[in-house]
Amino acid sequence: MVQARGLDIKEIKSLMTGLEKASTTQTTIDILEQLKKDVVPTEKLLRETKLGIAVNKLRSHSEKKVSELVKSIIKKWKDEVTAQKVSSHSQSPTTSATTASKTPPVTSPSSAPTPDVTAEKPKVQRPPNGAPRDVKTDGVKTDVYDDRVRNSSVMVTYNALASDSDAHSDTIFQCSKEIERIVFQNENGATPAYRTKMRSLYLNLKDAKNPSLRYRVVSGEISADRLYRMSPQEMASEDLKMEIKRLEEKNLFNAQGAKEQRAVTDRFTCSKCKQKRVSYYQLQTRSADEPLTTFCTCENCGNRWKFS
Known part of the structure; x- marks a missing residue:
């Protein structure tokens, strides 16, 4: 079982449940502080528990203290995981040297080492001055089809997903193409319905107050097919969902006037x-x-x- 300073996976998931059901801001802050203090993140731990996704959902919290605490936690975990990878790579020359002493050198091109396809892709440097990322800053070519409308859809989807993301451009590009492909397939081509759906998805994905939606899509938590079938209410930010719930309750109270x-x-x-x-x-x-x-x-x- 993966351990983290006295917390095992079961305990971490219990805290995640408490974080989701927290009824007060102070409770949310207390749980976040405990996670920041007691969790030693590893790539395996974060992947198995999806802890980073759960915490990052609160990045757009209406309470500034909560959103800033979330940002500091995510940065801390990213730095620690990166340091672990650097440390692990720094030990590889010794292993390589030992292997080389036992195996005669081969000059054939086919003997070149196979890249580690499971390794995490390096993050892309964001533009200076806090400017959002887009296809131009990332140097991404979105002309993948003969259809100008489809290429434009891939481009605007990429711009929405990449704006505040740390993910590699290849990951975002593949995600953008898959979203466009699903919409194109389900709307029977570049029809008016296709344009309307792509516009709706773009507006929801680019919403500055809804970074958790972009994060969940790029990370793969929300697939392209699921995103296509989600309603605007399901895609809304947590703040907007809370506001909608408040208005619904208010309207129920006011209904007695009728x-x-x-x-x-x-x-x-x-x-x-x-x-x-x-x-x-x-x-x-x-x-x-x-x-x-x-x-x-x-x-x-x-x-x-x-x-x-």
Whole structure:
């Protein structure tokens, strides 16, 4: 089992679950601080637990302290993993020398060492002055088809994915081509529906407030096929999802205004003014096998609350 300063994979995943379900900003910060302090990252550990993906989702958190803590954690882990790779490569000459002493040298081109295809591709240097990456800064050629529209779609998708990414240009380019291919295939060619879908995906991928979507797509957590089938609501940033949820709850409360008559009872007590004159109504806000949600309004002070 992979260990990390007293934390095994099971414990790390437990913290990841707590991070996802954290109800307060302070709880989120406490878990992030523990992860930063107690986890010794290795490439194998991060790949098995997908810890980096879970933490990076909070990069766009509305609380500045959380987003900055996430950035420092990701940078720390990247630096440590890179240092491990450099250290491992620095030991290879000794191994090579030992092997060479036992094996006669061969001059045939076919004996050249096979590249390590599993090694992580080097990261691309970002443009100076904080400018976003794109096909021009990365020197990527997107003219892969005879169709100008398709080439343009690959280009804008690349620009969206690469803007704030550290991934290698080859990785982003392959991802961009696959997204375009899936849309082209499902929309039966470069049709108006194809253009509309590509435009929608581009707008969601380039959203400055939604870096986690770009990261999840480039890292492979979200495949091109899954991205194609996701709704705008599913692609939305965490902040926007929370805002949509807040508005939905507010609208449910306001829906009682459309009723001609509300039931008033003394069974409930207002937590603010302690009065018992409370109006209420009930709605099925979840699945049919779940209990109704009761929405209450104090007729004395206007305080509102709900319970299931």
